[in-house]
Amino acid sequence: MFRHEVVEKAPEGFAPRRIVGVDVHFSRDGATAFAAAVRLGGQLELEESVQAAEPARFPYRTGFLSFREVPVALAALARLAEPPELVLVDGQGLAHPRRFGFACHLGVLLDLPTIGVAKSRLLGRFAEPGPAAGDWSPLEDKGEIVGAVLRSKAACRPLFVSIGHKIDLATAITLVQATVARHRLPEPTRLADHLSRAHT
DNA sequence: GCGACAG
DNA sequence: ATCTTGTCGC
Numbered sequence: 218m219f220r221h222e223v224v225e226k227a228p229e230g231f232a233p234r235r236i237v238g239v240d241v242h243f244s245r246d247g248a249t250a251f252a253a254a255v256r257l258g259g260q261l262e263l264e265e266s267v268q269a270a271e272p273a274r275f276p277y278r279t280g281f282l283s284f285r286e287v288p289v290a291l292a293a294l295a296r297l298a299e300p301p302e303l304v305l306v307d308g309q310g311l312a313h314p315r316r317f318g319f320a321c322h323l324g325v326l327l328d329l330p331t332i333g334v335a336k337s338r339l340l341g342r343f344a345e346p347g348p349a350a351g352d353w354s355p356l357e358d359k360g361e362i363v364g365a366v367l368r369s370k371a372a373c374r375p376l377f378v379s380i381g382h383k384i385d386l387a388t389a390i391t392l393v394q395a396t397v398a399r400h401r402l403p404e405p406t407r408l409a410d411h412l413s414r415a416h417t
Numbered sequence: 418g419c420g421a422c423a424g
Numbered sequence: 425a426t427c428t429t430g431t432c433g434c
Contacts, residue, residue, distance in 0.1 A: 240424095241424075241425085242424090242425070242426090243424085243425055243426080244426095245425095245426060245427085246426095247425070247426080277423095277424060277425065278422095279421085279422045279423075279424090280422080280423085282423055282424055282425095285424075285425090286423095286424070286425095307423085307424075308423050308424065309423050312423085313423080318423070319423070319424085333423085335423050335424085336423080336424090337422095337423065337424090338421095338422090338423080339421095339422070339423045340421090340422085340423095377423080423425100424425050424426105
């Protein structure tokens with residue numbers, strides 16, 4: 218039976234090889250949505266990239282990002298030749314007012330492990346993480362740990378990592394940091410960001 | 418009422 | 425998300 222409920226646990230022996238990053242951008246008038254999905258190999262090399270574009274069908278509203286970005290993101294992901302084992306999403310997962318951000322939405326719809334990797338905070342309180350790459354502190358909202366504030370690179374603003382679906386926070390943090398190369402953003406999301414911008 | 422507010 | 429000028433650093 219179908220239940221749109223986030224699963225906060227990774228599959229047994231989870232060690233994803235096909236890691237995909239997705240990102241969405243909009244035309245300057247906000248009327249057209251562009252999505253890009255990139256699949257990386259074990260050495261974080263680009264193995265496949267796909268794109269999609271379609272009219273935006275929902276305005277941006279804080280807390281309702283999914284309604285604007287999910288459709289075009291799904292369209293791009295559907296074009297991948299190889300199915301993802303893990304998807305990194307540009308936005309929040311559990312760290313959301315209704316505990317169901319963009320990353321959760323995509324994860325449940327695709328029935329795949331997803332992680333939300335946001336560049337800024339939507340909600341939650343946190344202590345500034347330590348200065349070294351990999352340092353992190355919990356993101357707490359209403360008495361719950363909803364994510365982690367991760368210093369992906371020294372001397373950079375931290376990332377806001379939260380689980381999307383079929384994963385746990387500790388694994389999510391490890392996998393995000395493992396896909397960070399020379400930049401603040403992990404390679405999957407960073408390359409998807411580049412490609413979706415290039416589409417315009 | 419006031420401030421905060423993924424992309 | 426998008427628009428901006430300059431600035432710093434590899």
